[in-house]
Amino acid sequence: MDTFAALAHGMAVAMQPMNLLYALIGVFLGTAVGVLPGIGPALTVALLLPVTYKLDPGGSLIMFAGIYYGGMYGGSTTAILINTPGESASMATALEGNKMAKAGRGGPALATSAIGSFVAGTMATIGLAFLAPWLVDFAVRFGPEDYFALMCVAFVTVSATFGDSPVRGLTSLFIGLTLGLVGIDKLTGQARLAFGIPELLDGVEVTTLAVGLFAVGEALYVASRRHHAEEKLEPVRGSLWMTREDWRRSWKPWLRGTLFGFPIGALPAGGAEIPTFLSYSTERRLTKHPEEFGKGAIEGVAGPEAANNASAAGTLVPLLTLGLPTSATAAMMLAGFQQYGLNPGPLLFAERPDLVWGLIASLFIANGMLLVLNLPLVGLWVRLLAIPQPWLYAGILVFATMGTIAAKPSVVELSMLAAFGVMGFLMRRFDFPIAPVVIGLILGPIAESQLRRALAISLGDPMVLLQSPMSATLLGVALIALLAPFVLRGLGRFKANED
């Protein structure tokens, strides 16, 4: 079959010594940065983007993949040991994992999450490898109106359908869309929202926005509520290894978590939150030890952690095949591609198969490296967690501003970074979701140009959006997804019930 040949070719690319080294550096950096409390995979990738700026595209994308997966592994370590999940996808892990650590079973909790991540990541990457070519064949036939409709679906599901409040989610999205308008219009060369400032003509940098919202915003937020915070690092006591009983109780949740995570991640529905919580509540229902839930049940760590990693691999399906990011981390990966002038999508599969398949193959390698690296080195990661908070956040901010200073050492760019930081702080304080802003900024301009191309081809007839069956269906889906949360008010509440 085609896929096997392509994958074998990709393996040959990924196994080149230089690329193996990049993958190793990627998983190491990703885990190290991801372990730091408050830093999720999206910020990990954003912070490390400027570092990869000067490398060649193939190697640096492989490094990214390592950073992405490494950030996920690191995030679960933090969730288990200090109960501060760096991102919402690790929240379910923290529920039982931190209880296990408190009960002196931190070792097995870390082990089941690492092995579960490996199992789920590997299976989901196989899914990605087989699903991608099929979707690419399908996507080649997409016209601009179909792409536009598809992006509408992503906009709605990411911001409105699954959040706590559709109004606040959509507000975040529209702020992102507004930021996406800034700069020179690519079709006519006219400047929009530049206010005569030359730096704004190039538009808003995705990395500046992401680092401002995630790093600066998070630092401001944590500083503002320091008097509440009381995070305690649980030492890893006892054996790291899982007992026979632990294995017996873990393997089914791993598989079920993967089955939740991969399809939901691969749909343009965005976020690993839904599958992790679905997995958590399923395990809670199916367990033979219901009395342990809430006190540290290993199933409650194994399932959500597998779901989390499977959905991360799942989001790579729309990202690579359609150029459609459905999570903040995927949006940062897209920014990583764009930094080399590469646009993920069916064309990239045709033009640079070495790059795409090398990346997919390196995901397997990164996963294996993480399994080998994570368990023996857990002592090292735990020591990173012990950095005193003042130096930790001071260091994060120095590193965060360094990225912007290196890319564009201008007062305007740095002021934007600071302004986005304040915005990120206010959004956290008033409970606006952050990911839709990043996705709005990165997808908004693409959606606009697709729509305008569609309308230019149809000589300005807007009915073109409904004449293509694909586009009409997708717009219908977007409309339903937009209205559903208003109709089914209770849908968003299942999360609160799990606590």
Place this chain on the structure above:
Amino acid sequence: MTPDTASENLPRAPARRVDRAGVVIAAALAVLAAVLVWDASKLPSTTMYGMGPEAMPVVIAIGLVILAVGNLIDALRGNLPPRESMDPKPVWLIIGGLALLIAIIGFGGGFILATSALFITTSAAFGRRAVLADTVIALVITTLIYLAFDKLLTLSLPAGPLERLL
């Protein structure tokens, strides 16, 4: 649990009040929409078919106005999620640090001095009192970062008086 009956019997302690911050957010969204329309109105429409560059800002502005109304309704009903108390001092310290950083870069003070200023203020915002020790730590760390990235990875970081000594 029977949340339905429980919540009906409980008196809602601070009965639904207008959330002032929410009203400000709604107003800010409306202002943003106005800016979009004002900016779009200055763009000459030259496109023969389909949408010109001025169409999308207007569409987004309409969305922002609708969302401003939605946020206003939430604020008037007091429907916003509860907020924890906050300590404004560390926030202003960090913002001050960022302002210092921007000023130092703007006046050519270089990477090391600028990021050191941010390091010290952030560290103070998180409760450190040992300013002198932190200054030394900040200078050492930022110098190492400068050397690693400027010399090894050849990223160009802005040079000031300190960088020229290296």
